[in-house]
Each structure stands twice: as C-alpha cells, then as structure tokens.
Amino acid sequence: MAKNDLIKDLGPIAQRTMADVVEKELREYLKKKSFKPGDALPSENELAEALGVSRNVVREALSRLRMLGMIETKKRRGMILSTPDILGSFERVLDPLIIDDSTLQDIFELRLTLEMGLADILYLRKTKKDIEELEAIAKSQDPRGKGQAFRINNEIAFHGKIYRMTGNETLTRFQNMLLPIFGYVISLEKVPQIGKVSHIDLVNILKDGTKEEFRQGMLEHLKPHFNRLKK
Amino acid sequence: MAKNDLIKDLGPIAQRTMADVVEKELREYLKKKSFKPGDALPSENELAEALGVSRNVVREALSRLRMLGMIETKKRRGMILSTPDILGSFERVLDPLIIDDSTLQDIFELRLTLEMGLADILYLRKTKKDIEELEAIAKSQDPRGKGQAFRINNEIAFHGKIYRMTGNETLTRFQNMLLPIFGYVISLEKVPQIGKVSHIDLVNILKDGTKEEFRQGMLEHLKPHFNRLKK
DNA sequence: TACATTTGATATGTACTACATAAATACAAT
DNA sequence: ATTGTATTTATGTAGTACATATCAAATGTA
Numbered sequence: 001m002a003k004n005d006l007i008k009d010l011g012p013i014a015q016r017t018m019a020d021v022v023e024k025e026l027r028e029y030l031k032k033k034s035f036k037p038g039d040a041l042p043s044e045n046e047l048a049e050a051l052g053v054s055r056n057v058v059r060e061a062l063s064r065l066r067m068l069g070m071i072e073t074k075k076r077r078g079m080i081l082s083t084p085d086i087l088g089s090f091e092r093v094l095d096p097l098i099i100d101d102s103t104l105q106d107i108f109e110l111r112l113t114l115e116m117g118l119a120d121i122l123y124l125r126k127t128k129k130d131i132e133e134l135e136a137i138a139k140s141q142d143p144r145g146k147g148q149a150f151r152i153n154n155e156i157a158f159h160g161k162i163y164r165m166t167g168n169e170t171l172t173r174f175q176n177m178l179l180p181i182f183g184y185v186i187s188l189e190k191v192p193q194i195g196k197v198s199h200i201d202l203v204n205i206l207k208d209g210t211k212e213e214f215r216q217g218m219l220e221h222l223k224p225h226f227n228r229l230k231k
Numbered sequence: 232m233a234k235n236d237l238i239k240d241l242g243p244i245a246q247r248t249m250a251d252v253v254e255k256e257l258r259e260y261l262k263k264k265s266f267k268p269g270d271a272l273p274s275e276n277e278l279a280e281a282l283g284v285s286r287n288v289v290r291e292a293l294s295r296l297r298m299l300g301m302i303e304t305k306k307r308r309g310m311i312l313s314t315p316d317i318l319g320s321f322e323r324v325l326d327p328l329i330i331d332d333s334t335l336q337d338i339f340e341l342r343l344t345l346e347m348g349l350a351d352i353l354y355l356r357k358t359k360k361d362i363e364e365l366e367a368i369a370k371s372q373d374p375r376g377k378g379q380a381f382r383i384n385n386e387i388a389f390h391g392k393i394y395r396m397t398g399n400e401t402l403t404r405f406q407n408m409l410l411p412i413f414g415y416v417i418s419l420e421k422v423p424q425i426g427k428v429s430h431i432d433l434v435n436i437l438k439d440g441t442k443e444e445f446r447q448g449m450l451e452h453l454k455p456h457f458n459r460l461k462k
Numbered sequence: 463t464a465c466a467t468t469t470g471a472t473a474t475g476t477a478c479t480a481c482a483t484a485a486a487t488a489c490a491a492t
Numbered sequence: 493a494t495t496g497t498a499t500t501t502a503t504g505t506a507g508t509a510c511a512t513a514t515c516a517a518a519t520g521t522a
Contacts (some may be wrong), residue, residue: 018504019505027323031468034328044474053505053506054506055505056287056504057505057506059287060290061289063250063295068320068323068324069324070324070329073473073474074474074513074514075472075474075475076472076514077514078471078472079474081329084329086321086324089299089321090320091300093320094260098301098315099267100314103314106399106401106402107328107401109397109399110401110402112348112351112352113347113351114341117346117349119344120343120344120450121344121345124457149367159296168335171340189489194489212443215446229352231355243516249475273505274501275503284476287475287477288476290504304502306485306501306504308485308486308501308502463522465521466518466519467518467521468517469518469519471514472515473514474512474515475511475513476512476514477508477510479507480505481507482504482507483504483505485500485501485502485503487498487499489497491496492493492494492495492501
C-alpha cells in the first residue's frame with residue numbers, strides 16, 4: 001500500500017492532553033449544573049482534587065475559559081461564571097496571514113452575503129439622521145481615486161456606517177472584524193474594479209427608494225466582487 | 232459625585248495577569264516574525280527565559296493559543312504554528328444560556344440577515360441534484376405540526392441544506408452554530424407562527440423562479456420572525 | 463452601640479523543581 | 493536496508509512554596 005493511502009486511512013492519533021480533557025470536563029460541569037453568570041465556582045484546589053489532576057493542569061484549562069471570557073477570577077473571592085464576549089475569541093484568530101486560502105474565500109463570500117441581506121433590517125431601523133450622516137460620508141469621498149489605501153478607507157467608513165445603522169452591535173463588530181480579510185482578498189486583484197452604483201447612489205436610494213431597489217443597488221455596487229466568485 | 236458616575240468614569244482596573252501579557256506578547260511575536268504555518272517555535276524554556284517568567288505562565292498562554300488551534304505541539308519536536316479553525320473558538324462560547332439577551336437578539340437578526348443575503352451565491356452554485364435533494368427534504372415534512380421539536384428539526388434540515396448548497400463550508404458551519412441560538416429565541420415565543428410561503432414553495436421558486444422571487448419568498452417565509460423585531 | 467483598625471484565613475498568581483513520556487537522532491546489529 | 497537500541501530533548505504532569513489581594517472576624521475606640 002502506498003504511503004499516501006496509509007495516511008488517508010489511518011491518520012495521526014489525536015493525543016489529547018489532560019488540559020484538553022479538563023477543559024471539556026469543566027465546560028460540561030458548568031452546563032450540567034446550569035450555572036448562571038455570577039455564580040461562584042469551586043476553588044482551583046478543589047477542582048484539581050476532584051478531577052485527580054495537578055492544579056497546574058486545572059489552571060491551564062481555566063486559563064482558556066478565562067480567555068474566552070467565560071469565567072472571571074478574583075483573588076481570594078474565587079472564580080465566577082460570566083457572560084463571554086462571543087466575538088472576542090473570534091477576533092484573536094482573524095488574521096489573514098494564518099488563515100488558509102479556502103477559508104479566506106469563504107469569509108469573503110460571507111461578507112457579501114451579509115451585505116446583501118442587510119436591507120430588511122436596515123429599512124426597519126434607519127433614521128433621517130443616520131441617512132444624513134451617511135450622505136456626509138459619501139460626499140466626502142472623492143470619486144477620483146487617490147490610491148488603493150484611500151479607496152479602502154472610504155469603503156470601510158461607508159459600509160461600516162451602514163452596519164451601524166442597523167442598530168445591531170454584534171453585526172457591526174462582526175463585519176468590522178471581517179474587513180481585514182475582505183481587504184486582503186481585494187488587494188490580491190490586480191486591477192481594482194468599481195461597480196456602476198456608487199455610494200452616493202446608494203444614499204439616494206435609501207432616501208426615497210424601496211428595500212428592493214436598495215438591494216438591487218447594493219448588488220450593482222458589489223458586482224465586481226460577485227463577478228470574481230467561482231462557480 | 233455619585234458612585235455610579237465614579238464607576239462610569241473610572242471603572243475597575245483591569246488587572247492583567249502575566250499569562251495575559253505573555254499571550255499578547257506571543258501573538259505579536261508570531262506576527263512580527265511573520266511566522267508561517269509549519270514553522271517551529273522556540274521551546275517553552277527558551278520563551279520563559281526570554282520573557283523573564285516562569286514556564287508555568289508560558290504554558291498557560293500557550294494553552295490558549297493551542298485551544299484556538301494557532302499552534303500545535305508535539306513532544307520533543309516542539310511547537311509549530313498552524314492554521315486555526317476560525318469557527319472552533321466561536322463554537323465554544325455559543326451557549327444560549329450564558330449569552331446575554333441583547334446579544335442573543337443580535338445573533339437572531341444576524342441569522343435572518345444571512346438568510347436574506349444567500350440568494351445571489353445560492354443561484355450561482357445551485358445544481359439540479361441539490362434542488363432534488365432539497366425537494367425530498369421539503370416533501371418529507373408534513374405541514375401538520377407534530378410538536379415543536381419536530382418543527383424545529385424540519386427547519387434545521389431544510390435551511391441547513393440551503394446553506395450547504397452555497398458550497399461555502401464556513402458559512403454552513405457558521406449557520407449551524409447559530410441554530411441553537413435561533414431555536415432558543417424562537418422557543419421563547421408562545422404561539423409559534425408560520426409564514427405564508429412554505430418550504431415546498433421555496434423549492435418551486437428555486438426550480439423556475441428568479442433570484443428576486445426567491446428572496447421575496449424567503450422574506451415571506453421568515454415574515455413571522457421579522458415581525459417580532461423591535462424598531 | 464457604632465465605627466475604625468487590625469489580624470487572620472483563604473484563593474489566586476507566580477516560581478521552581480522533579481520526573482515521566484514521547485520522539486528525533488545516531489549508531490549498532492541482523 | 494531494515495530493524496533494534498541508546499541518547500537526548502521538549503513537552504506533559506505533579507508537587508511545593510510563597511507573594512498578594514481580599515473577605516471576614518476580632519479587636520479597639522469614641
């Protein structure tokens with residue numbers, strides 16, 4: 001049997017460390033006991049003894065949960081369960097340089113999907129004031145290009161404002177995190193292309209147009225990106 | 232000055248532990264040296280000595296990076312940088328029970344946004360075979376309710392298939408993670424409501440209809456959820 | 463009694479040591 | 493050339509020790 005086949009059939013044995021096990025164990029423990037935010041956890045020593053591992057291992061596992069914001073620790077008081085920032089952990093990993101190309105492409109498409117799906121919530125929440133601010137941003141953007149960096153900043157300012165207009169903080173933060181990826185993928189293209197519908201056009205649609213018109217306008221605006229998608 | 236103002240102005244001093252600092256330090260180190268996946272890292276002892284902390288602290292920081300999939304460790308060989316699973320960390324935190332209500336609502340809307348934005352990529356990639364499979368799923372679903380659990384499973388199967396049809400693995404996994412949240416928020420409503428457009432209707436649109444018709448159909452299908460959104 | 467101060471106990475944070483274990487390397491043997 | 497053996501090295505785990513912050517109780521004071 002060829003070596004490649006062997007690798008395919010067997011693969012490396014996943015060797016889990018005690019810290020891995022304890023992390024999982026703790027997570028299940030928290031779930032099982034249905035701890036609520038603010039509830040106190042047993043001390044590190046108690047956990048270590050109960051699990052039959054060294055305090056060291058417990059601390060490595062706790063360190064992970066702490067990073068995710070699932071627990072907070074105070075000296076003497078002990079540890080309490082808290083409500084994690086769900087995007088915090090995400091943020092740590094979103095570096096274009098360490099993400100594989102396939103996933104980068106996926107994220108690129110994910111962002112396009114969000115952009116095309118915004119219209120409904122946007123039209124539910126947009127205010128006159130918001131549109132005025134968006135217009136100000138769009139007008140400050142000279143269509144005559146001043147280089148790649150300037151163009152990308154424009155994009156960020158404009159689209160970022162649109163997300164903020166939805167009033168959805170998680171969504172806004174999320175798209176903000178996706179921006180570097182998006183920018184990275186765009187930077188790979190040789191000749192930057194611009195859609196037929198400009199930012200100003202979109203603002204005008206937001207003023208008088210319907211949801212459907214806005215969606216159509218956004219599609220046109222993003223057309224160059226959609227055109228690059230592979231079937 | 233009232234106490235609340237004080238808290239607002241000053242806030243608690245964020246007491247960062249050495250592990251926090253080392254984690255950040257390591258992350259910057261990896262970035263600065265522009266390590267690529269597969270590259271070997273210094274040993275724990277070397278890192279500890281260089282940073283002037285105990286090996287213990289270094290291990291707590293490394294444990295976090297290991298959880299995120301940023302590094303892999305093998306005995307004797309040492310540590311190597313690897314490409315993290317960007318959704319892996321996300322998954323760990325997505326428990327409806329520990330997320331605050333405001334964020335739950337945000338995620339609910341995020342999922343609706345994705346659903347409404349899918350049409351373009353879906354129409355780019357859908358195949359005849361996919362539609363047939365989707366139809367099979369839709370037809371196996373008896374519209375006469377068999378209880379909440381059955382209805383939710385139907386939703387998951389059908390919409391899950393739609394996401395898979397986009398060929399975007401990250402997107403598919405992402406929505407799969409959002410499902411528990413979505414289900415949880417829905418379960419809070421007293422009287423379950425069903426949109427005018429059924430799954431079978433959506434399949435039929437996919438067969439013959441346009442992108443815009445599909446989007447309109449999806450909007451109708453999700454109408455009960457959209458109606459619950461607050462302005 | 464009410465309030466301020468001191469003291470003690472406790473849980474986390476950090477350091478250090480020790481050893482088991484796995485794995486790469488070199489070398490010997492069949 | 494493949495297999496077996498010894499050595500070395502880095503991680504994985506255990507355990508001890510102590511600093512530090514903080515809660516709680518005890519003590520002192522008006």
